[in-house]
Amino acid sequence: MRTNRWFTPWVLVIPALTWLLVFNLWPSINTVILSFTNARPIGGGHFVGLKNFETLLHDDQLRWALLNSVIYMVVCLPFLTVLPLLLAVLVEKKLPGITFFRTAFYTPVVASAVVVALIWQWILDDRGLVNGLAEKLGVISGPLPFLSDQWLLLLSAISLTIWKGLGYYMIIYLAALGNVGRELHEAAAVDGASPLRRFLHVTIPGVRGTMILISILISVSALRVFSELFILSGGKGGPGGRDNSVVMLIQQYSQGFEGNLGYASALSIVLFFVTVVPMLVLARLNRRGAEA
């Protein structure tokens, strides 16, 4: 009987392990190291101690970015936890042509955020679809500045993110729905429970775990938003840069003569701590769920 030579598993694992070390683990350590330097996008830098972190404390741009992130998260959460579940229930039943609808609902997920944002830029333009329709219907007298007003721009980006995310979370819920015991549904139906009651008392408790997972995914991705805001604001981050996200700031510091990779790394560390919060909340909720 031939057995493995001791190194066989390692030969298989080493490519992936190398990638992990070089492109994940080392960069995470190096982010911390870099955050104490003023490294430039071109050429080197040197140790500056805690200077970057002091600057962070007084950085107005960062304050706006964090506020935007929190608003982003708070608005996205309810919409993206509930709407995709309703969609999943809608496409769960195998009707003729349902595959077409599933695929079509997934299209915005497949399209690049850049493509989607460019399309929405045109839809939300002063002379675009939404303003044209609203004016035609007499709802507004002049175009609404979806792309130039600080708050409307943020709201537009948020709507775009919600719209683009629907199909993605729908698929996750769809997989989870198959998990909800059909016997429970059947029993409830036999007892005369209406579809609404069955949804509230069988479906929702059945996908509770998935809901928590999805909430966490939504929160983290809302905090990481980049492309939507970048494209909708034409790369400028809105009036006075007040529509930047943390990732947009990181990107801005990553290039040019004004760039500062050290400061960008310090911002990355802020981003890390901000995204860890929802994950800790999830872990707690999950534990409580297990005890209950």
Next chain:
Amino acid sequence: MTTVQDAPQRVDATATPVRRSRSFGFNTVSPREKVVRYVLLVFVLLITIGPFLWQLSTSLKGSGEDIYTRIPRLLPAQPTFAHYKEVTDTIPVLDYARNSLVVAVLVVGGNIIGASLAGFAISRLQFRGRKIVLGLFLATLVLPGEVTIISQYVTVREFGLANTLLGVALPGMIGALNVLLMYNAFRALPLEVDQAAIVDGANAWQRFVYIGLPSVRGTISVIAIFAFIGAWDDFLWPLIVLTDPNKYTLTVGLQYLSGTFSNNPRLIAAGTMIAFIPIVIVFATLQRFFFKGVEEGAVKG
């Protein structure tokens, strides 16, 4: 977890009455419910693909045609492909598309090979340090990619790969998540099959090729589809790595295009369609494998 569509007969329009009575009564669709469902489906359809159709229509509207009409018109009055030609003439959109393709192919290939090898080893082979390796892959999931993007750039720059397509592709060529997905897929195989193969004298490599791979095709196709879409759609990373406009990938080039032609929505529309249509074709062709793979992953997860 179970599946997206675990019981095809659950609501099957063609099912015989006998089968229908065996499947669950409340789950059959009354004509009224059917109408309501289709109305809702079409409503959501309009919301999800309407914007794409609107953009497609804008890209086909003739230059003489007023695209700023108060009543938006979906069908172009003077349909033309002129804007597609103009975009490709002014900006090397096709070169950008080729650049994106190069990156996507590298990323897909790297992930299929790297992740399935590692996933197989961690799930099917015994070795010292196996648990630690698995833990390392799991640990990286907590870290959003954007957090390390700057030092990733520094690493790629030190390799002398800043401003190259290889530099764009390299970090994503073996994703930790994909390794874990493959790990999960291989783990679902019964151990007895492996033991039988070992008795028959199969070595690790043979078991990987003849037993492992054929049974995880669903997961591999999901990984391939996601890797392709991810690489084709990515924006932030190529934006950071690439400085030379000749090397831009499609997304970065599009953003450049929108700056150049900000006053001509028809051209931007044509550009976005050039980036959008290929990915939709790829997805529409492979969606069967995608939904099946999601199902397979879900069953075993």
